[in-house]
Amino acid sequence: MKDTQILSTFQEWPPEPVASAAPPAPLFNACQVGVALRAVLFVELVVAVAALFGTANFFDWLIRLSLYTGGALPATVIWLVVACAARRPLLRLPPQGQYVAAIVLGALSGLYGCGLLVMSGLLEAPPWLASAASGALLAGSGVGALALRERGKTPAATTARLAELQSRIRPHFLFNTLNSAIALVRAEPARAEALLEDLSDLFRHALADQGESVTLAEEIALARHYLEIEQVRFGERLRLEWALDPAADAARLPPLLLQPLLENAVRHGVEPSAEGAQIRISTQRRGSNVVIKVTNTVPAGPGAQGHGVALNNVRDRLRLLHDVEGQFRHVLKDGVFQVRIEVPA
Structure with a gap:
């Protein structure tokens, strides 16, 4: 029996490559526009609530909010810029290392925001320790929320993939x-x-x-x-x-x-x-x-x-x-x- 041209369509499948160790999964991606927007909104919401303490009226709250935002917003932006620029080095770290790096960067960003207010003459007694602690806390909370969101994408992606395969x-x-x-x-x-x-x-x-x-x-x-x-x-x-x-x-x-x-x-x-x-x-x-x-x-x-x-x-x-x-x-x-x-x- 002679082979027909149809048989030439069946090709041998190449051997499956040996799976290598998967690189550590990123906890978050600060380069995404959506992540940056969520981080800014989260920090601004916390600042707005913090400004409520000790205020007598709406105008007093507005002045405090403006002052706090003057330090918190640049600190948040610098955190996002540095985290995005250092994305590749961060990927080499295990999840715990990424978390610690994000918190340390948050503390440094808090000090940066406080320094801006000091240089502008808006703070007489700069709260350096409080600024560093607040930056670390906000960074830790934000990264934790983003990590949960990334983890939640896995079952959603799996469901979408199965639906896509069924439709194919x-x-x-x-x-x-x-x-x-x-x-x-x-x-x-x-x-x-x-x-x-x-x-x-x-x-x-x-x-x-x-x-x-x-x-x-x-x-x-x-x-x-x-x-x-x-x-x-x-x-x-x-x-x-x-x-x-x-x-x-x-x-x-x-x-x-x-x-x-x-x-x-x-x-x-x-x-x-x-x-x-x-x-x-x-x-x-x-x-x-x-x-x-x-x-x-x-x-x-x-x-x-x-x-x-x-x-x-x-x-x-x-x-x-x-x-x-x-x-x-x-x-x-x-x-x-x-x-x-x-x-x-």
Whole structure:
């Protein structure tokens, strides 16, 4: 019996690399905008409450709040800047070491804020010890809260990952692809081989542990595999348009983020319409951000309202990775559905 071209699509899997010791997990990431905003709001809230002690009226409280803020806000900013700049050295420390370093830095930042008030002539008897203790206490409390938040992201990320995998490995998609390959085996064996190779690459990425994030370029490459599979199935009914900016390729995304969006575009745009639909994928770098758009026409109308599981999953996974820096919006207008994603470049 002679081997056919189809057999060449089955490739030997490389041996699993020996897992190395995982680096210590970061307790917090002071470089994220969301973390910085939460730290500033937390310190300002504590300062506002502390200013209530010993005040006779609202104006007295306002004056105290202004004085305390003049020392606390610069101290908080310098803590965030130094913690962000020293992120790599901090990652080499165990969690306990990171915690101690954050507290020591908080004490030094408290002394820095007190020194600013002394140099400005606003304090006659500077409370150096109290400032250092307050800075250490606030830093310890803040880092503890951020550490709990990072720890809480793990089950949330696991849940989102499982939901994403379930949405990727849909039996009907696998059956449709295999049926398309079977139909091509005798008439066009080369196309059948390419189809199975695309399917293999798609499932290999879906089942592999790719870590927390991948590049936009990798997501686009995987999207091409998926759409090439669907192109075989729908032919001219699936009309594709790409508008890709190479400057945006390095942006980080959760693995398989674009996949559910493209499946939605095929399922709600191409499948229900006899004439098919157009799908447009665009990327663009705008300053320090990257904008990604997935747009599809809906010739057959919006149809029945879905549960929005795929869209919610994409939004949740984007928030887990980029916090407030990741933006996700979608809209259906005049027979066109568009998803817009914005992430740091």
